[in-house]
Amino acid sequence: MRKLTYLIACSIDGFIGDPSGDASAMTALLDEEFIGYLAAERPDTLPTPAREALGVADRPLERFDTVIQGRGSYDVGLKQGLTSPYGHLREYVASRSLAESPDPNVEIVSGDIVAKVRELKAEDSEFDIYLCGGATVAGGLLDEIDELIIKTYPLVYGSGMPMFATGVSLTHFTLDSVRTFGSGALVRTYSRKR
Incomplete structure (x- = not known):
C-alpha cells in the first residue's frame, strides 16, 4: 500500500504561515x-518551475507520483499563473469552492477527501503520495498520514x-x-507509530 507523506515547512513554533497563511x-x-538538499533529495516535491530552475526537471520520479493540496495551497501557484504547479505529478486539489479545474492535470476533489486518499493509497504503484498542504486538509487527513517530513525554519511567528x-x-509518531x-x-x- 502506498504511503501518504505530509511534507511541510513550518516555524519553530509550528506554524506553516502567518495568520493569513503567508509563508514568505x-x-x-x-x-x-x-536548496541543494531539496534538489538532490526531494526533487519530486519541488514545484515544476523550481525543478526547471534547479536543473532537475528531466530527472525521473523517485518517491512521489501524486500530490494533494488544499485550495489555499493551490491558490499560491494559481495567483502566479500556475494552473498546474506540480505538472510532473498527478495533482489533486481538495476544494468545495472551486467548481471547475483550470488545468487538465488538476483534479478537483469536492467530496470526501479521506475516501479519495484511501483510493489512491490502494493503487498498485511503487510511488507514494505527497501531501503539501494545507492545514485544514492535513487535519482532515491526519488518520491517513503515514509519514511526516517537517522542514523547520529558525523563526517564530507567535x-x-x-x-x-x-x-x-x-x-x-516516531x-x-x-x-x-x-x-x-x-x-x-x-513515521506513524502503529
Whole structure:
C-alpha cells in the first residue's frame, strides 16, 4: 500500500504561515545548502518551475507520483499563473469552492477527501503520495498520514496557520531522522507509530 507523506515547512513554533497563511518569511530563509538538499533529495516535491530552475526537471520520479493540496495551497501557484504547479505529478486539489479545474492535470476533489486518499493509497504503484498542504486538509487527513517530513525554519511567528487544523486528536509518531543545516533549518522525519 502506498504511503501518504505530509511534507511541510513550518516555524519553530509550528506554524506553516502567518495568520493569513503567508509563508514568505520562511522562503526568504532558503539558502544554497538547503536548496541543494531539496534538489538532490526531494526533487519530486519541488514545484515544476523550481525543478526547471534547479536543473532537475528531466530527472525521473523517485518517491512521489501524486500530490494533494488544499485550495489555499493551490491558490499560491494559481495567483502566479500556475494552473498546474506540480505538472510532473498527478495533482489533486481538495476544494468545495472551486467548481471547475483550470488545468487538465488538476483534479478537483469536492467530496470526501479521506475516501479519495484511501483510493489512491490502494493503487498498485511503487510511488507514494505527497501531501503539501494545507492545514485544514492535513487535519482532515491526519488518520491517513503515514509519514511526516517537517522542514523547520529558525523563526517564530507567535501566531498563524498551524500544521494541522480542524480539531485533531492525539496521534503518535516516531522520530526517524533529523538533518540540520548551517542556516539553522532542520528536517525531521517521523513515521506513524502503529
